[in-house]
Amino acid sequence: MAGLINERVKPVGDSPRGTYDARVVQNVRICTDHYRLTLGLGRFPASTPGQFVQIECRGAEGGGSGGGGGNSEFRIQNSELATEYRAIEWGPGLSRPALHDPDFLKATAYLRRPFSIAARRENGGAVEIDIIHRVVGRGTHWMETLERGQEVSVIGPLGKGFRIPEQLELALLVGGGVGIPPMIYLAEAVHRAGKRAVAFVGAQRKDLVPLTISPCSPAASGEGEPVLNATEFADYGFPTVVSTDDGSMGTKGFVTGALRKFIEKLKSNSEFRIQNSELAGVVVYCCGPTPMMKATAKVCAELGVVCQVSLEQPMACGMGTCQSCVVKWRGLDAERLAEGEWKYKLTCTDGPVFDSRELAW
Amino acid sequence: MNSTQIKSEVATPSLAVRIGKMRLANPLMTASGTCGYANEYGDFADLTQFGAFVTKAISKTPRKGNESYRIVETRAGMLNAIGLANIGLEAFLRDKLPLLEKMHVPVIVNVPGWSIEDYVDVAAELDQQAIVQGIELNVSCPNVKNGMSFGTDPVRLHELVAAVKKRVQRCELIVKLSPNVSDVAVTARAAVEAGATCLSLVNTFTAMAVDIEKQRPVLANGTGGLSGPAIKPIAVFMTHRVYTEVAKKHGIPIIGMGGIQTWQDAVEFLLAGATGLAVGTALFIDPNIPNQIAAGLRAYLGRKNLVDINQLIGALQPAQPAA
Ligand SMILES: Cc1cc2nc3c(=O)[nH]c(=O)nc-3n(C[C@H](O)[C@H](O)[C@H](O)COP(=O)(O)OP(=O)(O)OC[C@H]3O[C@@H](n4cnc5c(N)ncnc54)[C@H](O)[C@@H]3O)c2cc1C
Ligand SMILES: Cc1cc2nc3c(=O)[nH]c(=O)nc-3n(C[C@H](O)[C@H](O)[C@H](O)COP(=O)(O)O)c2cc1C
Ligand code: FES
Numbered sequence: 225m226a227g228l229i230n231e232r233v234k235p236v237g238d239s240p241r242g243t244y245d246a247r248v249v250q251n252v253r254i255c256t257d258h259y260r261l262t263l264g265l266g267r268f269p270a271s272t273p274g275q276f277v278q279i280e281c282r283g284a285e286g287g288g289s290g291g292g293g294g295n296s297e298f299r300i301q302n303s304e305l306a307t308e309y310r311a312i313e314w315g316p317g318l319s320r321p322a323l324h325d326p327d328f329l330k331a332t333a334y335l336r337r338p339f340s341i342a343a344r345r346e347n348g349g350a351v352e353i354d355i356i357h358r359v360v361g362r363g364t365h366w367m368e369t370l371e372r373g374q375e376v377s378v379i380g381p382l383g384k385g386f387r388i389p390e391q392l393e394l395a396l397l398v399g400g401g402v403g404i405p406p407m408i409y410l411a412e413a414v415h416r417a418g419k420r421a422v423a424f425v426g427a428q429r430k431d432l433v434p435l436t437i438s439p440c441s442p443a444a445s446g447e448g449e450p451v452l453n454a455t456e457f458a459d460y461g462f463p464t465v466v467s468t469d470d471g472s473m474g475t476k477g478f479v480t481g482a483l484r485k486f487i488e489k490l491k492s493n494s495e496f497r498i499q500n501s502e503l504a505g506v507v508v509y510c511c512g513p514t515p516m517m518k519a520t521a522k523v524c525a526e527l528g529v530v531c532q533v534s535l536e537q538p539m540a541c542g543m544g545t546c547q548s549c550v551v552k553w554r555g556l557d558a559e560r561l562a563e564g565e566w567k568y569k570l571t572c573t574d575g576p577v578f579d580s581r582e583l584a585w
Numbered sequence: 586m587n588s589t590q591i592k593s594e595v596a597t598p599s600l601a602v603r604i605g606k607m608r609l610a611n612p613l614m615t616a617s618g619t620c621g622y623a624n625e626y627g628d629f630a631d632l633t634q635f636g637a638f639v640t641k642a643i644s645k646t647p648r649k650g651n652e653s654y655r656i657v658e659t660r661a662g663m664l665n666a667i668g669l670a671n672i673g674l675e676a677f678l679r680d681k682l683p684l685l686e687k688m689h690v691p692v693i694v695n696v697p698g699w700s701i702e703d704y705v706d707v708a709a710e711l712d713q714q715a716i717v718q719g720i721e722l723n724v725s726c727p728n729v730k731n732g733m734s735f736g737t738d739p740v741r742l743h744e745l746v747a748a749v750k751k752r753v754q755r756c757e758l759i760v761k762l763s764p765n766v767s768d769v770a771v772t773a774r775a776a777v778e779a780g781a782t783c784l785s786l787v788n789t790f791t792a793m794a795v796d797i798e799k800q801r802p803v804l805a806n807g808t809g810g811l812s813g814p815a816i817k818p819i820a821v822f823m824t825h826r827v828y829t830e831v832a833k834k835h836g837i838p839i840i841g842m843g844g845i846q847t848w849q850d851a852v853e854f855l856l857a858g859a860t861g862l863a864v865g866t867a868l869f870i871d872p873n874i875p876n877q878i879a880a881g882l883r884a885y886l887g888r889k890n891l892v893d894i895n896q897l898i899g900a901l902q903p904a905q906p907a908a
Contacts, residue, residue: 231627233687334660545641548665550650
């Protein structure tokens with residue numbers, strides 16, 4: 225099959241990816257800056273968590289404003305979060321333009337924008353996919369204005385997703401900021417595979433956690449960490465540990481701190497009763513800002529746990545042609561390059577998911 | 586777009602063009618570096634319908650290319666500083682040529698270089714490959730140190746093209762002109778006098794984007810090449826200038842490019858004097874755009890009661906004051 229895909233010179237019925245016209249089913253504001261956009265597609269090839277789509281962030285006419293779409297239709301789910309924050313305070317190392325610059329808002333996104341698939345539902349051949357995105361610039365601002373019924377061009381599914389190994393016992397889903405969405409889709413797959421998971425989510429502030437948090441107690445505990453009930457994970461019986469930079473929700477601090485404590489406990493007297501105390505059945509899945517993924521990979525390396533990371537690199541094509549999305553790679557096991565050597569791999573087609581040990585980042 | 590309703594067509598107008606000995610079913614081709622090596626877009630577009638396929642730059646030995654960030658979007662376009670990352674000639678011949686053969690369209694290979702020998706060695710080897718019908722010399726890539734020199738200096742350009750010409754017997758020898766010159770007709774003339782059988786233009790414009798928070802260039806390379814709709818009007822002008830000053834009188838075809846995204850853009854380039862039309866950055870948004878443009882061109886010809894696309898090439902009328 226792989227051979228056939230490599231030799232394809234035109235799309236055929238069973239192409240594993242393609243360009244599709246989707247219709248907006250729903251566009252819901254879920255916290256200060258995040259929206260859940262549900263797209264309906266007549267047909268969409270099989271996809272796996274960690275894969276992404278490229279969305280053309282402008283109307284059919286090429287206009288930037290989305291045709292007079294206001295926020296009128298959008299349900300703000302949590303009234304406590306309804307306060308209008310328009311300026312985003314970026315954390316250290318992040319520098320993004322302020323959203324209130326009118327010129328900035330009017331500019332049209334030219335290239336497509338990549339977004340992880342956050343959920344997928346089938347109904348009788350038709351497919352619905354969810355995109356959870358944070359409004360940070362031209363493209364996402366246009367997406368914010370989308371209304372039910374509007375057409376959106378989607379290329380996908382792209383890239384190689386997360387791998388769920390046979391011996392998996394416990395998946396630790398570590399998502400930071402806009403890295404949380406793929407973890408929701410992954411939770412479903414882990415559940416379907418009959419495995420267990422705990423979600424660790426990190427955000428700057430309470431109002432930037434793009435999850436539906438409810439107070440009821442979760443099905444399982446977080447090894448002494450305060451657990452919250454995020455519907456997105458609790459639906460599968462998975463508890464959620466939240467860390468915020470300012471402590472406004474969950475624990476104050478970085479998600480890696482909570483993760484380290486959790487794994488250390490797993491090794492000794494865990495309620496999770498991992499069969500192999502060497503943690504061979506534990507896999508950490510991570511997506512978020514690069515510094516967070518590096519820190520997570522470091523924790524995992526120190527504690528001897530396998531870590532799959534989903535990288536975000538600037539992408540022009542997403543289809544493996546422009547060579548823009550490179551990451552330094554040194555291979556693993558039989559593919560390991562000589563000490564000190566590395567080569568570039570493409571995030572869009574070789575990734576975005578890599579085993580953290582493969583990377584020379 | 587909406588005002589141009591297609592009237593009933595008598596006969597389907599012909600889109601076939603010739604670029605030297607190459608016969609293209611339609612003028613539309615890919616622009617080097619925006620379409621991979623072969624069939625990367627196979628799931629998104631019917632590549633067998635393209636007029637021709639132009640590969641990523643292939644150098645003598647593999648190249649890693651520049652550090653990240655390699656691209657940044659700008660108004661109506663983007664900057665790239667890929668640094669000619671590619672798998673090298675050997676891997677290309679072994680792994681990619683067999684795939685290109687399956688497309689059944691004329692294949693043009695883009696060749697970069699840092700010395701005359703670099704170009705000559707790769708071009709001579711490609712000339713031996715039956716599947717390859719054209720060799721496009723990338724003398725204008727502004728990204729790599731000194732990559733600028735051949736494309737901006739008519740004397741060195743003449744020397745380079747003449748040297749390559751000696752070793753290329755079978756393939757069309759296409760010289761891809763740099764727009765980073767004050768008069769593109771000067772370098773165009775040098776290339777043609779040295780034996781180029783076709784000219785392609787334009788490559789990207791050297792440009793820069795600044796991250797105002799970090800107060801540094803966005804791209805790791807500092808500068809990058811600007812492409813996309815932002816450059817189209819300049820590219821149309823340059824195509825027209827080269828056509829009228831050089832190509833027309835020497836009977837040399839032009840492959841026009843720079844921001845082509847719609848059939849209307851394509852018509853502008855044809856009227857300005859282009860025979861071939863390469864689509865670059867727009868492929869990132871939709872790899873099937875060349876086929877859509879071909880359909881649009883067919884409808885336009887029908888509406889203008891033209892039977893052959895060659896009737897459009899260089900057919901631009903003189904400018905006139907508004908009525
Ligand atoms: C594989 C992949 C999956 C992604 N999944 C999601 C997702 O599920 N949800 C989501 O909200 N976002 C996701 N992103 C990020 C998303 O693509 C960007 O937020 C989006 O492209 C921004 O577009 P814009 O036009 O709104 O902003 P722009 O106007 O393009 O940019 C605004 C600012 O954000 C910066 N920026 C843009 N993209 C990135 C990036 N990838 N990393 C760091 N800084 C960036 C720019 O430099 C600029 O300063 C993903 C990215 C990748 C590569
Ligand atoms: C990402 C990228 C990579 C490119 N690589 C090459 C290359 O390897 N060789 C070359 O001759 N031109 C290269 N180009 C230039 C294009 O072939 C083309 O000349 C230019 O982009 C203008 O056309 P466009 O506006 O349609 O993209 C590249 C352009 C882009 C955007
Ligand atoms: S985004 Fe173009 S090669 Fe990865």
